[in-house]
Every structure is written in structure tokens, then in C-alpha cells.
Amino acid sequence: MDGNKKINRNDKDVWFEEIMDQYGDRLTKLCYNYTKDWNLAEDVVQEVFISCYKEYENLDRIVSFQAWIFRITINRCKDLLKSSFFKRVLINSSLLAMAKTPEPTPEMATLQTSEEALLSECVMALPIKYREVITLYYYEELSVEEISVILKMNGNTIKTRLNRARQKLKVLLERRR
Structure with a gap:
């Protein structure tokens, strides 16, 4: 596995905690660059980590874990930005207007x-x-x-x-x- 440090793959729960520690902040910042909303970015990252947890058994097929997790994150952000929910609720919300006072x-x-x-x-x-x-x-x-x-x-x-x-x-x- 690539990235900043070697991650333990022997125990699923230990592995999961380690990837959350290693990638959590980085992925949240990356998501924020797409969504411009910190809470929404955290939600997307949470979904990404759920996907990672589900793919634990397939880790050996992933050539570059870092590239894989970044790609998933970027795709989730782009999907969110395309969604009608995002356009309807967040862009037109009064909260956005208040943020631009x-x-x-x-x-x-x-x-x-x-x-x-x-x-x-x-x-x-x-x-x-x-x-x-x-x-x-x-x-x-x-x-x-x-x-x-x-x-x-x-x-x-x-x-x-x-x-x-x-x-x-x-x-x-x-x-x-």
C-alpha cells in the first residue's frame, strides 16, 4: 500500500482505524474543495470510508490504494455536485445567502x-x-x-x-x- 506510512492489513478494524487516521483530514479537505461546505465534505468522506470497509476483502486487487481512495472521493463529490438535491437545497438555501453577507x-x-x-x-x-x-x-x-x-x-x-x-x-x- 502506498501513502505516508505502511498500514496494517491483518485486522480489518485496525486497518479501518488506520486509514481513517491517515486519510480522514486529507479527504475532507479535498471534498471541501468541491462542495465548499465542511459538513457536506465530512458526510462524503464518511461514505468513502464505508466503501473502503466494504472493499476490505478486495484490497489485493487495488494497485495504488491512495489513488483508489482519492478517485472514489472525487467521484462522490462530482456525483453530489450533479445531484438535484445539491442544486435545489444547498445552492438556493438562505444559509448560502447568509454566508455571503x-x-x-x-x-x-x-x-x-x-x-x-x-x-x-x-x-x-x-x-x-x-x-x-x-x-x-x-x-x-x-x-x-x-x-x-x-x-x-x-x-x-x-x-x-x-x-x-x-x-x-x-x-x-x-x-x-
Whole structure:
């Protein structure tokens, strides 16, 4: 198995806890980049872990566990974004309107002044096809080859998207400073 550390496959429950520890935060952040809703991202990750638990017996058939779990997560996020529930309930909800009020809370005002918050905000403003490659390349520190496997795209397409994403980020950062 790939990833940051070797995971014990001998005991299903131990294995499950270890993958939750190793991938939980990373997958939740990845989901958040798609959904822009932390609670929804946590729900998607929970579904992904349920899928992992069900696939325990088939682990030997999975060539790259990390690529596999990222692919499942990305697919679940994309399915959610396509669903009528997401479009109807979340996009049109009054909660979204409240989140876009002109007066930020003191905590949000502090976060907005930091460079990291500005960069995160700009990354989140990118179209999804650029946001996903930026997230996987810079935040997950995956190689172009690994990203191409996860997204099932040609490596040159990934490189092109990374370059375009960097250009768009540069423009966004310059506008917001």
C-alpha cells in the first residue's frame, strides 16, 4: 500500500482505524474543495470510508490504494455536485445567502487579512477543473503522473491545467491585493 506510512492489513478494524487516521483530514479537505461546505465534505468522506470497509476483502486487487481512495472521493463529490438535491437545497438555501453577507464576523475578518486565507479564497474561486489539480498537486503533494491516474487524464492535460490554474491564481491574487 502506498501513502505516508505502511498500514496494517491483518485486522480489518485496525486497518479501518488506520486509514481513517491517515486519510480522514486529507479527504475532507479535498471534498471541501468541491462542495465548499465542511459538513457536506465530512458526510462524503464518511461514505468513502464505508466503501473502503466494504472493499476490505478486495484490497489485493487495488494497485495504488491512495489513488483508489482519492478517485472514489472525487467521484462522490462530482456525483453530489450533479445531484438535484445539491442544486435545489444547498445552492438556493438562505444559509448560502447568509454566508455571503457583506459584514464578516471578527474571526472571518482576521482570517481574510492573512496571506494564507487569501490564497485559499483564490483557489476556491477557481473552476473545479483547475481547483482539483491545484489541490492534488500542491496540497496533497502528488506528482503529475499520480494525478493523471486519479483523474484518468493524460499527463500533458494535467500539466496544462496546472499552468492555466497558476495563471488564473496569479490574476486573482493581483486583483484582491
